[in-house]
Amino acid sequence: MNIKKLALVWISLTLVFLLGACSEEEKKEVKNTNPVVAVVNGIEIKQDFIDKTYDTWLFMKGSYEQNDKVDVASDEQEKEELFHYGRRESAIIKTNLLQLKINGIVLEEYYKSLNQTISDKELEEKYVQMMDIMKEKKPEVMDFYSEKKIDKDFIKNGIKTNFYITKFMEDLDEKYREEYKLSESEYKNSKLNVNIAVILVQDKKTIDEVYKKIQDGAKFEDMVKEYSIDESSKSNEGKLGTLKMDEIPLEFSLAIENLKKDQISKPFKSLFGYNIVKVIDYRTVEDMLKDENLTEGEEASAKSFLYDCSLRIKLQEELDKLTEKAEVKILKDFYKEDVEK
Secondary structure, X not given: OOHHHHOOXXXXXXXXXXXXXXXXXXXXXXXXXXXXXXXXXXXXXXXXXXXXXXXXXXXXXXXXXXXXXXXXXXXXXXHHHHHHHHHHHHHHHHHHHHHHHHHHXXXXXXXXXXXXXXXXXXXXXXXXXXXXXXXXXXXXXHHHHHHHOOOHHHHHHHHHHHHHHHHHHHHHHHHHHHHOOOOHXXXXXXXXXXXXXXXXXXXXXXXXXXXXXXXXXXXXXXXXXXXXXXXXXXXXXXXXXXEEHHHOOHHHHHHHOOOOOOOEOOOEEEOOEEEEEEEEEEEEHHHHHOOOOOOHHHHHHHHHHHHHHHHHXXXXXXXXXXXXXXXXXXXXXXXXXXXXX
């Protein structure tokens, strides 16, 4: 499971919702062949939706590269490792897709209560505009639609989901920008990028055991080698390299925001599993300000960057509040059913 690569997945996945949602035709399918994976305020999300949007993500990404790697693997052990790597990555993407769809339904209900919904006319106009662009500039997308039997209802529902997610982000930005403030100390000590290492396991019992061993004196690097299931970093002492703060998952940002160099986080749960992160190094605004060649534009860019990072946290907090008020039942754990079977 490549955490560094998947850290940016949530951004690209929002674009996928221009291409998918449950159509009326899908709702009529037999439950056994298209089971319900979640229910939000009485609205069903079905397996076929997840499968189609996952295929769409792979298509937009540009390849089915994991399958290709398995085909050319040199031995059976390597094929087995790559096969399970692909399953874990797939489970993470599908879980994220499901959560985004849940968010879309919750936000549609929220905007209905405010009488701020997208009209049928607006939705049709956006659909026509999108199709015109695709026909002219992306004919391969039209071929994909045909191959996967993605119909007009499916696409329009996806456009609607994307509309509400985007509107929520824009509305919150407008409101939050007025109240956002950083003290001079907070500003100078804010991290711009971090060099981190990670231990990833699949269950809470194991991560608690690892954390206790580290607290008792075990080396972080040894624990990576013994326990971590992140193939992309395990051979390099868990190191992910240097990343901007907005390039790492939100749970990671919150876990390390107050850590100093060589400190480790407490165990925390993320989309990937259960994690402990070590901060190897980082660069703060104060470090940046020491650069004699720093321009006004670069400092302004840093301030904007810090605001965006803060807005991302605020966005998740507000979304969590709305989701807590909704009736959400998740009926499928993609990791347990697709990876551990």
